[in-house]
Amino acid sequence: MSKRGLGRYDESDARVRAPRSKPRRSKDRPDYSEAPIAFVTTVDRGRITCLTPDRVTVTAMKARELGKNAIVVGDSIRLDGDVSGAEGTLARAVEVMPRKNLLSRTVDDVGAFEKSVAANVDNLVIVVAAADPTPRHGFVDRCLVVAYDQGIEPILVVTKSDLANPSEFLESYEALDISTFVLSVKAGDKEALESLREKMTGKKSVLIGHSGVGKSTLFNALLQNQSRATGDVNLATGKGRHTSSSAYALELPGGGWIFDTPGVRSFGLEHVDQSRVVGAFEELAEVIINCPKLCSHNEAGCALNNIPSGGKAIKRVEGLRRILASTSQPIT
Numbered sequence: 001m002s003k004r005g006l007g008r009y010d011e012s013d014a015r016v017r018a019p020r021s022k023p024r025r026s027k028d029r030p031d032y033s034e035a036p037i038a039f040v041t042t043v044d045r046g047r048i049t050c051l052t053p054d055r056v057t058v059t060a061m062k063a064r065e066l067g068k069n070a071i072v073v074g075d076s077i078r079l080d081g082d083v084s085g086a087e088g089t090l091a092r093a094v095e096v097m098p099r100k101n102l103l104s105r106t107v108d109d110v111g112a113f114e115k116s117v118a119a120n121v122d123n124l125v126i127v128v129a130a131a132d133p134t135p136r137h138g139f140v141d142r143c144l145v146v147a148y149d150q151g152i153e154p155i156l157v158v159t160k161s162d163l164a165n166p167s168e169f170l171e172s173y174e175a176l177d178i179s180t181f182v183l184s185v186k187a188g189d190k191e192a193l194e195s196l197r198e199k200m201t202g203k204k205s206v207l208i209g210h211s212g213v214g215k216s217t218l219f220n221a222l223l224q225n226q227s228r229a230t231g232d233v234n235l236a237t238g239k240g241r242h243t244s245s246s247a248y249a250l251e252l253p254g255g256g257w258i259f260d261t262p263g264v265r266s267f268g269l270e271h272v273d274q275s276r277v278v279g280a281f282e283e284l285a286e287v288i289i290n291c292p293k294l295c296s297h298n299e300a301g302c303a304l305n306n307i308p309s310g311g312k313a314i315k316r317v318e319g320l321r322r323i324l325a326s327t328s329q330p331i332t
Contacts, residue, residue: 038053039051041073042247048061050079058089059085060091060093061091066094069115072102073119074249075120079091079092079094104146117206117261118204121206122205123206124146124205124206125200126144128157128210130169133212138326144178145272145323149280155200160184161184175315175316205258224253248260298321
């Protein structure tokens with residue numbers, strides 16, 4: 001009987017399998033430094049619409065290496081592939097250019113996570129209605145926190161002024177020196193509308209507000225056309241109906257861009273650095289340096305308590321404290 005039959009082997013029986021060769025991965029990454037740059041006007045269901053400096057509208061998809069939610073309206077991106085803009089063509093977004101800021105909010109629906117809204121923003125146009133739905137200080141305050149955090153100029157717009165007088169609501173913001181516009185598009189407030197349009201000309205402005213406040217109606221009036229669907233307030237809930245499903249950018253008649261965003265029901269601030277918000281109140285800086293370490297700026301030992309009452313400065317302190325109370329994140 002052979003050794004094989006006895007189940008015994010010697011070294012001559014062993015078979016050596018040649019190692020599989022693995023393809024070598026190049027350490028060299030593609031160089032996109034000369035790739036054309038385009039401005040993102042909308043991102044919808046995986047498709048990016050952008051505009052090149054030559055005014056060509058290109059549809060693109062995001063390169064896998066950029067990661068999820070890496071591109072938002074207002075971004076400048078580099079494109080690879082077909083950038084002709086011809087029907088049926090699809091380019092590839094391969095790089096996001098450095099941003100000067102990023103407007104985002106914390107979404108608490110399924111665990112807190114940060115959701116980006118738009119990038120490279122100059123103005124945050126906070127839209128509330130004088131009535132139907134009732135304006136809320138909490139929402140405006142939270143928007144102000146995000147604006148101050150990212151170095152964005154806030155603009156407060158009160159619509160539907162034909163339904164109620166918003167003067168009492170606006171008193172809370174007088175000391176903050178926020179540009180404020182009160183108007184009714186349906187009543188034909190052309191003068192107020194034109195002043196607001198001039199404020200936004202040449203800038204990138206984001207409109208944000210609860211559903212039903214007339215945001216899309218305002219968007220259309222500023223553009224002097226009907227570019228967004230409009231809706232009414234749900235009579236059963238008192239809340240607005242969502243009429244915008246994705247952020248979208250269009251050019252203003254006199255130059256600049258206006259970004260419309262989906263109506264939001266919450267504006268979480270867990271991602272915000274409160275220290276940057278405090279820094280936006282430059283005239284209080286000399287007082288704040290005398291605050292105790294980790295001061296919340298609303299406690300017994302806070303140096304802001306020493307500011308004399310009755311003047312504008314104390315009103316600024318009250319405004320700062322109110323908007324800081326909009327987020328639970330501690331100051332570091």
